[in-house]
Amino acid sequence: xxxxxxxxxxxxxxxxxxxxxxxxxxxxxxxxxxxxxxxxxxxxxxxxxxxxxxxxxxxxxxxxxxxxxxxxxxxxxxxxxxxxxxxxxxxxxxxxxxxxxxxxxxxxxxxxxxxxxxxxxxxxxxxxxxxxxxxxxxxxxxxxxxxxxxxxxxxxxxxxxxxxxxxxxxxxxxxxxxxxxxxxxxxxxxxxxxxxxxxxxxxxxxxxxxxxxxxxxxxxxxxxxxxxxxxxxxxxxxxxxxxxxxxxxxxxxxxxxxxxxxxxxxxxxxxxxxxxxxxxxxxxxxxxxxxxxxxxxxxxxxxxxxxxxxxxxxxxxxxxxxxxxxxxxxxxxx
Amino acid sequence: xxxxxxxxxxxxxxxxxxxxxxxxxxxxxxxxxxxxxxxxxxxxxxxxxxxxxxxxxxxxxxxxxxxxxxxxxxxxxxxxxxxxxxxxxxxxxxxxxxxxxxxxxxxxxxxxxxxxxxxxxxxxxxxxxxxxxxxxxxxxxxxxxxxxxxxxxxxxxxxxxxxxxxxxxxxxxxxxxxxxxxxxxxxxxxxxxxxxxxxxxxxxxxxxxxxxxxxxxxxxxxxxxxxxxxxxxxxxxxxxxxxxxxxxxxxxxxxxxxxxxxxxxxxxxxxxxxxxxxxxxxxxxxxxx
Numbered sequence: 165x166x167x168x169x170x171x172x173x174x175x176x177x178x179x180x181x182x183x184x185x186x187x188x189x190x191x192x193x194x195x196x197x198x199x200x201x202x203x204x205x206x207x208x209x210x211x212x213x214x215x216x217x218x219x220x221x222x223x224x225x226x227x228x229x230x231x232x233x234x235x236x237x238x239x240x241x242x243x244x245x246x247x248x249x250x251x252x253x254x255x256x257x258x259x260x261x262x263x264x265x266x267x268x269x270x271x272x273x274x275x276x277x278x279x280x281x282x283x284x285x286x287x288x289x290x291x292x293x294x295x296x297x298x299x300x301x302x303x304x305x306x307x308x309x310x311x312x313x314x315x316x317x318x319x320x321x322x323x324x325x326x327x328x329x330x331x332x333x334x335x336x337x338x339x340x341x342x343x344x345x346x347x348x349x350x351x352x353x354x355x356x357x358x359x360x361x362x363x364x365x366x367x368x369x370x371x372x373x374x375x376x377x378x379x380x381x382x383x384x385x386x387x388x389x390x391x392x393x394x395x396x397x398x399x400x401x402x403x404x405x406x407x408x409x410x411x412x413x414x415x416x417x418x419x420x421x422x423x424x425x426x427x428x429x430x431x432x433x434x435x436x437x438x439x440x441x442x443x444x445x446x447x448x449x450x451x452x453x454x455x456x457x458x459x460x461x462x463x464x465x466x467x468x469x470x471x472x473x474x475x476x477x478x479x480x481x482x483x484x485x486x487x488x489x490x491x492x493x494x495x496x497x498x
Numbered sequence: 499x500x501x502x503x504x505x506x507x508x509x510x511x512x513x514x515x516x517x518x519x520x521x522x523x524x525x526x527x528x529x530x531x532x533x534x535x536x537x538x539x540x541x542x543x544x545x546x547x548x549x550x551x552x553x554x555x556x557x558x559x560x561x562x563x564x565x566x567x568x569x570x571x572x573x574x575x576x577x578x579x580x581x582x583x584x585x586x587x588x589x590x591x592x593x594x595x596x597x598x599x600x601x602x603x604x605x606x607x608x609x610x611x612x613x614x615x616x617x618x619x620x621x622x623x624x625x626x627x628x629x630x631x632x633x634x635x636x637x638x639x640x641x642x643x644x645x646x647x648x649x650x651x652x653x654x655x656x657x658x659x660x661x662x663x664x665x666x667x668x669x670x671x672x673x674x675x676x677x678x679x680x681x682x683x684x685x686x687x688x689x690x691x692x693x694x695x696x697x698x699x700x701x702x703x704x705x706x707x708x709x710x711x712x713x714x715x716x717x718x719x720x721x722x723x724x725x726x727x728x729x730x731x732x733x734x735x736x737x738x739x740x741x742x743x744x745x746x747x748x749x750x751x752x753x754x755x756x757x758x759x760x761x762x763x764x765x766x767x768x769x770x771x772x773x774x775x776x777x778x779x780x781x782x783x784x785x786x787x
Contacts, residue, residue: 192679193675193676193679193745194745195679195744195745197679215743215744216681225681225682225712226711226712226713300533381540384538384540384563384566385537385538385539385540385563387562387685387688387689387741388688389683389684389685389687389688389689389741390681390682390683390684390685391683391685391741391743394681394683394743395681395743403710405705405709405710407705407709407711421709421710421711423710423711423712424712426683429684431701445566476533478743480558480685480689480737480740480741481537481538481558482531482532482533482535482536482537482538484531484532484533486532487532
């Protein structure tokens, strides 16, 4: 295996931070979050699952799509695409998996989403394997693993005295130039991933359960907040609006922005004229799960869930996606 | 002092009677969640009352769900009658909603529970309980349990005083740093019994006050605006702070205003079913109000 020490890794990251936007797990007032870091001192190497996914760096929670300036009768449009390269360091395998789920919609459709593609092409993913599965984690049920290299450019695994370094893609290999590596005997032990498997029912079997009473039972307690969607690595709904940022004599400047949205929120589905086809909480919560396990796989391929477990631990009223999956499996005959 | 098991039994007995007699169509209480933690439960059938539990992790303020029962289930019908399990802090929300004509007293059966405080996820006393000296609900149709013999704590506002003693620039920096973490998920608003506007002013289509961006200026405006809208109405259940996935210390905003209203008006929201004097009372000339 290829091996590096923590000190070498730190030195490499410190150099990367000079040449790239380096995003890494950081302690932000007691919360572990993927955040931009200026040097290796700010990076956490020993952490659980960051509280938010990494999608903010590919699908920003607020993104300016277009700047519009109106001077008298003259209108100018400017695309707002920053030309920055970023390295996401310390990203967990489930979060990388989440980005591949987003790719199916934003990259692999015609036309692709230009903004997402722009960020994705300029991003390199350096993952750090989870040493274990944490509370709520069920990545192994969703085709992942705590040390799954599949969706990363480089995977690091903690081993005695440092890290095993596994380049996965050519992009990852290129980034590793400049990191002092040595060859060592042996290979890292697989991470113990003993969490109980959650049954995933195939999309076609979901259709028959659309009117099932279980949606009422799970949905009644929903608060219609957006926590589950906003902590989720694969939820991708957005809203678009224009906002006036400056208005003075003869000049108006407008930004067209896109912003995260969530299908659990009350007015998400409201249409012109005020009609809301999903007026109740059970209907909205049902849509959340149908999107992930029925509509998205049917329309775009992958399941809309990677088993990171964030929605489970952060739901204030105990709505649990694995409980829903168990219920669906039970009702559709396993 | 009554044990959790005894109260669980009594809640089930009450619920069975209320549902079997047709007095209510739903009992809102607590059940054991999928991972062994209490969570809100909606019992529609007397045969399901065994799901109901009571225990120290029954943190949720269930009165927020009363808003879901305000409208008739079918056109032409009366709105449904519902029973709700409340702790002392939650019970104050019942009074606020009664005063603001959001619920009708005869349609809500209040199952009050004497409270010695609930626990957060780590098993420690919840933040709100450490500063609460209310042991009995202020409104109920039936009271379960006896007031526990624990010494009342009361709020010494020590954390709030630290913030208030900061220089304005320092205090602003403190809050902007906190608001920076906010993800604008609206959980604080959605869990609040007092936040029931059909269209929140911060979520208007026309973006009259703030646009939909999830950035510090919008989040700053949202949190301060929400706090002001709850001045004299917040009943200190602290659910907003409990549910915040980013750990914003929202109670500092609400308790600051709660203390102001109590000092100026001698009024605590929800002690009685009376409207907050904040918007209706004018003081004599020269008075601080």
